Amino acid sequence: MLASPKALSSDFHALLRDTPLADCFAFWRSQRAGLAVPPKSTIDPVAMPLHIIPFLFLYERTAEGRFRCRLAGTAVCNAFQNDPTGRHLDEMILPGVLASRARLFEGVVERALPVAYGGHVAEPGRTWVKFRRLMMPIAIKGTEADGIFGMVIFPDFELRKSGPKLVDDSLPELEAWATPDDLI
Numbered sequence: 001m002l003a004s005p006k007a008l009s010s011d012f013h014a015l016l017r018d019t020p021l022a023d024c025f026a027f028w029r030s031q032r033a034g035l036a037v038p039p040k041s042t043i044d045p046v047a048m049p050l051h052i053i054p055f056l057f058l059y060e061r062t063a064e065g066r067f068r069c070r071l072a073g074t075a076v077c078n079a080f081q082n083d084p085t086g087r088h089l090d091e092m093i094l095p096g097v098l099a100s101r102a103r104l105f106e107g108v109v110e111r112a113l114p115v116a117y118g119g120h121v122a123e124p125g126r127t128w129v130k131f132r133r134l135m136m137p138i139a140i141k142g143t144e145a146d147g148i149f150g151m152v153i154f155p156d157f158e159l160r161k162s163g164p165k166l167v168d169d170s171l172p173e174l175e176a177w178a179t180p181d182d183l184i
Contacts (some may be wrong), residue, residue, distance in 0.1 A: 011176040015116035021134040023049045024151040025114065029183060034169070036112050037145045038139040052151055059089065059105065059148040061142050062099045066090060067105045067148070079129070079154055104135065104175070105148060112137045112145040114182075117175040129154055132174075 003131055016022040031038035055074035059067045067089040077083045085093055091102050095118075104115055112113045118132035133152040137145035 002155065005041050005081065005100075010179060010182050011115055012114070012178045013175060015118070015176050016134065019132065019153055019155070020049075020052050020055065021116065021151055021153060024134055026138070027052070028114070028138075028149060032183070035143070036138050036183045037143075039143070040140045040147060040149075041136050043138060043149055055153055056150045057084075057148075057150055057152065058138075061105075061109055061146050062088075067102075070147075076152060079152075107177070108135045108148050109145045112178070113180075114178040115175065116178075119173045131155075139169050 003084075012135065013022075016025055028038065028043075031042040033042070033045075040058075043058070054073040055164065056071070056073045057069060057076055058071040060070055062068055069084040069087055069089070072084045089105060090098060104117060107113075108115055114136040116132065116134050118130065120130055131152055131154050133150060135148045135150040138147045138149045139145060140147040
């Protein structure tokens with residue numbers, strides 16, 4: 001892992017510990033270069049750890065205030081058996097959880113702070129799958145946060161040709177926001 005032991009003391013870092021999410025966060029943090037949020041131009045796949053690339057995603061907040069997926073890694077597409085690129089968050093999330101997910105997406109952009117969270121995800125008629133996600137603000141069109149760069153992992157299932165198969169039901173719903181100290 002790329003994260004330092006000092007950086008793993010908060011609740012936020014506890015959710016990243018011993019996962020590839022810690023490497024993704026370390027990469028994002030290294031691209032800030034003294035800025036509150038890194039510009040999208042610094043999110044270069046050539047510079048990031050190769051093992052995180054299939055699990056990455058990128059969303060932009062549109063002028064209408066919706067979040068549109070601009071990029072989804074191959075592991076994300078395989079897990080959900082579709083490519084979310086070009087689709088809006090409100091088209092992909094079940095109505096019962098849309099408000100809580102939208103609150104997290106808006107919070108990342110408005111607060112310009114990362115969040116780690118986990119829970120269950122499914123599409124209608126699909127198996128519920130546990131996940132853990134890291135979302136970090138980026139600046140797509142200027143210098144202010146207007147996008148989200150992040151990573152999702154599925155710690156409790158194996159991907160098979162038939163799709164996700166749940167193998168453990170122990171991951172609780174969770175959420176932890178980074179603090180300014182976590183960004184140092």
